[in-house]
Amino acid sequence: MSDPEVATAEKQEPSAGRRMTVAAITISVFLTLAKFAGLLKEMLLVRYFARPGHENFAATDAFKVIYNSFVMLVYTKIEKLERPCYLPLFVQRKDKDGEAAAWEFGGIVMTIHFLTLVAIAVLGVLLAPGIVRTFWPALPAEGFRLAVLLLRMMAPALVAFSLSVMPELTLHSYKQFTVPALAEAAFRLLTLGVLVALVAMVWRPEHPNAIMAAGLGVVVGGAARLFVQLPSFGRRWRVPSVRGLFGRLLAEARALPWWIIRFPYKPFLWTGALALSVALTIGVAKTDWALVLLWLQYGLGIGAATALLYVVSKTLEKTSYGAALLRASEAADARRNPDMGRFWSLIPPVIVGLIYSSMRTYIDSYCATHIEVGAYSCLDYARRLPDTAAQILPLAVSFVVYPFLSEWAARGERDRLAEALVQTTRVIAYIFIPATIWMVLLRWGVLWFVYGDFAPAKQQLSILALIAYAPGMAFFSIEGILNHWYFAMGDTRTPNYVGSACAVLHVLMAVMAVFSLSLGPYTIVGVAAALTVSKAIKVLILYALLRGRVGTVDWKSVLAFGAKLLVACVILTAALHFSSAEILKHLALEGRKTAAIYLFAVTAIGVPIFLAASVGLRIEETWTVINHVKTRVLRRKR
Numbered sequence: 001m002s003d004p005e006v007a008t009a010e011k012q013e014p015s016a017g018r019r020m021t022v023a024a025i026t027i028s029v030f031l032t033l034a035k036f037a038g039l040l041k042e043m044l045l046v047r048y049f050a051r052p053g054h055e056n057f058a059a060t061d062a063f064k065v066i067y068n069s070f071v072m073l074v075y076t077k078i079e080k081l082e083r084p085c086y087l088p089l090f091v092q093r094k095d096k097d098g099e100a101a102a103w104e105f106g107g108i109v110m111t112i113h114f115l116t117l118v119a120i121a122v123l124g125v126l127l128a129p130g131i132v133r134t135f136w137p138a139l140p141a142e143g144f145r146l147a148v149l150l151l152r153m154m155a156p157a158l159v160a161f162s163l164s165v166m167p168e169l170t171l172h173s174y175k176q177f178t179v180p181a182l183a184e185a186a187f188r189l190l191t192l193g194v195l196v197a198l199v200a201m202v203w204r205p206e207h208p209n210a211i212m213a214a215g216l217g218v219v220v221g222g223a224a225r226l227f228v229q230l231p232s233f234g235r236r237w238r239v240p241s242v243r244g245l246f247g248r249l250l251a252e253a254r255a256l257p258w259w260i261i262r263f264p265y266k267p268f269l270w271t272g273a274l275a276l277s278v279a280l281t282i283g284v285a286k287t288d289w290a291l292v293l294l295w296l297q298y299g300l301g302i303g304a305a306t307a308l309l310y311v312v313s314k315t316l317e318k319t320s321y322g323a324a325l326l327r328a329s330e331a332a333d334a335r336r337n338p339d340m341g342r343f344w345s346l347i348p349p350v351i352v353g354l355i356y357s358s359m360r361t362y363i364d365s366y367c368a369t370h371i372e373v374g375a376y377s378c379l380d381y382a383r384r385l386p387d388t389a390a391q392i393l394p395l396a397v398s399f400v401v402y403p404f405l406s407e408w409a410a411r412g413e414r415d416r417l418a419e420a421l422v423q424t425t426r427v428i429a430y431i432f433i434p435a436t437i438w439m440v441l442l443r444w445g446v447l448w449f450v451y452g453d454f455a456p457a458k459q460q461l462s463i464l465a466l467i468a469y470a471p472g473m474a475f476f477s478i479e480g481i482l483n484h485w486y487f488a489m490g491d492t493r494t495p496n497y498v499g500s501a502c503a504v505l506h507v508l509m510a511v512m513a514v515f516s517l518s519l520g521p522y523t524i525v526g527v528a529a530a531l532t533v534s535k536a537i538k539v540l541i542l543y544a545l546l547r548g549r550v551g552t553v554d555w556k557s558v559l560a561f562g563a564k565l566l567v568a569c570v571i572l573t574a575a576l577h578f579s580s581a582e583i584l585k586h587l588a589l590e591g592r593k594t595a596a597i598y599l600f601a602v603t604a605i606g607v608p609i610f611l612a613a614s615v616g617l618r619i620e621e622t623w624t625v626i627n628h629v630k631t632r633v634l635r636r637k638r
Contacts, residue, residue, distance in 0.1 A: 048199060060377040110163075124152070153215045160222055390473050402487070472536060
């Protein structure tokens, strides 16, 4: 590299660093607002439907199984499918051939996305009773009725809500992060606002259909998430002619035989084998033949369909008609958009990962509804507490760092990939390991402050689940970021196949805890711990498999940091424990106000002690924060 090029690079890197920092802070602000609105919605659900004497846990269970295991499941899985498969190809095409070529590719993907969502929504509306009866048979009669109504109400909302993924990813490809973050905040705020307005003006909490207010909030908020982004998205969007659009889709259809022959079948045979193993596990754990039959159908269906496609493709290839068809497919493939072939080739590993993670989400809802009425709501209440923290800064960092990782991977700068990995991991550990200690030790105060007073037996279930979820906070935080190192290197297989294997462990742990082990009230701990353990194992395996694929890691400094952080966390634990015990001698946790006083007092003692210990131990992350604050203060004084 010549001297002028070096100088230019040196000028650009600080600018890139500043852009990453500013973008991460901006996204974090909007995500904090969104998460606060989401937590406030959960507080109101508790206030409306879980207060002593006004419990209606059948309604909250119905809403949560449909919202978590259908609406958010489809949305998150599509986002996880398109982020590694669509965004890198869009960026590469835009940089290589200009915006027109990139937007042609984007238009095809968006059309396929739209048609898929319409099909899912139609099936959700038409088959709602069968879907609820099959997947959540333990719901009581009232919960079943409400779940069917909610599914039919929220299924059409998927078209706008999940379609909002496309403008989000496209804007991210232009390194524009503010509008998508604002759209997420709009979704959460409108969901909350509609819930409050409808309960105040249409349904009182005691009304049997009051939970529909929460469902309508999701419908309105999901539409807003799309339309907030359209102005920024629309300035670049060029609506293709109907004839041109369907011509591109026809080229995709004509190339289908060529794609089928080259389709990797083995992962789907493994998925079918997994389903069979899950069915046998549940059959051994409990004679629940309806679920066993469901999983047998699922596994045999996938295995049989995969085997049939393999036989048909190989037979077709050997016939004269098949040879002619394949020649026509090759010709169609040559006329296709050049990125669609690569797009489809990246999809199979991601689909396998999504199938396994969807199974994990479903099994949690199925197992929890078998514990007792309201157990799934308690499980969800507990999980939202660590999730809220883990999905703000880590999510912002994962959005922002992805384009830069892709550039470094394309240039073969392995040392930069290693350095970024170490720095990111240290920051996550420095923030979330102390946060885990804080949440576990102050769990009663946290639960009282966030959710207030609700049925004492359900409070205990939520506390038990929180104790199991909290230790996974650091692993939940780093997992999504870590996946992007693999995606940046064009590898969708490793993180998805490792995640699939760990999802199997999750399913087995949850099923055995509910149906085989006699854990009593601690059964919910087994379901929650299944997620923590499986995610921890996945993260550790992914770190191990990155060895040799990124640059050299200074293990001496990493181990030194770990030892220092361990000492600081021991000091923090002692400070929180003794200050909490002393304060509780003079303060009883009997409401949100006393919980707030308790949390503030203990935190005001523990955090300064932890920071002082970090400074004394010379943990670099502490000095980075202090120097950043000093710089800001001095700049304002000037």
